[in-house]
Amino acid sequence: MTSDALPLGLDLIADRPSIAPRALIATGRALGIAAGALTGTGLLALAWGSVERRMPVLRRIAIDMPAHRGIKTMTILHLSDLHLFPGQEFLVTFLRRVAAEEHIDLVVSTGDNFGLAEGLPLLEDAYEPLLALPGAFVFGSNDYYSAQKKNWGRYLLGSSKLPKSSIPDLPWIELARRFRDAGWLDLSNQAGTLTVESCGGGGSACGGSTPEGSVLGDSAPGESALGGSQLHGSARGGSQRVSFLGTDDPHIGRDRIVEPDPSWALDSSLRIAVTHAPYTRVLNAFTTAGADLILAGHTHGGQIGVPGFGAIVTNCDINQKYAKGLHRWRAGDHSSLLHVSAGLGTSPYAPVRIATRPEASLLTIRSI
Numbered sequence: 001m002t003s004d005a006l007p008l009g010l011d012l013i014a015d016r017p018s019i020a021p022r023a024l025i026a027t028g029r030a031l032g033i034a035a036g037a038l039t040g041t042g043l044l045a046l047a048w049g050s051v052e053r054r055m056p057v058l059r060r061i062a063i064d065m066p067a068h069r070g071i072k073t074m075t076i077l078h079l080s081d082l083h084l085f086p087g088q089e090f091l092v093t094f095l096r097r098v099a100a101e102e103h104i105d106l107v108v109s110t111g112d113n114f115g116l117a118e119g120l121p122l123l124e125d126a127y128e129p130l131l132a133l134p135g136a137f138v139f140g141s142n143d144y145y146s147a148q149k150k151n152w153g154r155y156l157l158g159s160s161k162l163p164k165s166s167i168p169d170l171p172w173i174e175l176a177r178r179f180r181d182a183g184w185l186d187l188s189n190q191a192g193t194l195t196v197e198s199c200g201g202g203g204s205a206c207g208g209s210t211p212e213g214s215v216l217g218d219s220a221p222g223e224s225a226l227g228g229s230q231l232h233g234s235a236r237g238g239s240q241r242v243s244f245l246g247t248d249d250p251h252i253g254r255d256r257i258v259e260p261d262p263s264w265a266l267d268s269s270l271r272i273a274v275t276h277a278p279y280t281r282v283l284n285a286f287t288t289a290g291a292d293l294i295l296a297g298h299t300h301g302g303q304i305g306v307p308g309f310g311a312i313v314t315n316c317d318i319n320q321k322y323a324k325g326l327h328r329w330r331a332g333d334h335s336s337l338l339h340v341s342a343g344l345g346t347s348p349y350a351p352v353r354i355a356t357r358p359e360a361s362l363l364t365i366r367s368i
Contacts, residue, residue: 055357071240
């Protein structure tokens, strides 16, 4: 073999010098096209996500209670995760429209109201017409601590980190004072009882003007109850006692389960448990305590979803199937209905929603 000869076998490849380059070029071109397509798809998805976050809807859900309990028909507006900051005036307009057009007996807010501290005037404007109604609230981490600047794509990696500072820097005291002055129950590691006057589930006689089964701001039908059908059936108004049990935000370890009021033990009481982040330990405790309904937020419904699949993450320890909507939660021999709101807002540093529209929920409680 001469010094410029090829090792055994490679001379066969050398005899066909065009095969490898053509294959490499074709493979590279295919990979380039695929990468370009993925990049283009990603950019389109992000562009759509910035539009979708501005398309809030009102979900309608019927929740059936056993007739022997004698629970009065009533409507509950569940709000969560407004994350308001300057530029989110469209959410204020949406909520004021809901307040003007819908019959609401009770408002429950499950926290994360602030996007930035500058959002307080917007929050006052958004909640102003609702404060005339009975209400209850808990706070989330973004009522106490400002959102942190970070790569929003890290949200897809799982539960977000706790705030670096232990000193709240948001005007939560001012917001809590407004809620309390309106007579709303502060359920942060507390229990309480309200008597709610209901006129039996809405309709034109109660001031509601949007047809039952519709979604405000959308043409899609409303959702149904677990074990129920679309909104209909007997409407029985009157005074309804609601017994509450709540926690401060489990996501930052502020939760503590307290003893419920004596009214919690009465069959005629509607038992509602309220928390911001739906962590398993809290849901299990509420369910074991006998809650009829648990209300939570925090997940944003996953915020970035996959059409046909749903949420990718929940930002807490529950399974993705519980990321939003009404579900049955079981703890041992006990079970409760769990409603997780996908929320209305986003962090100012992650202003997108994909396949997860912002929402408020109108829950109709009825006996069948």
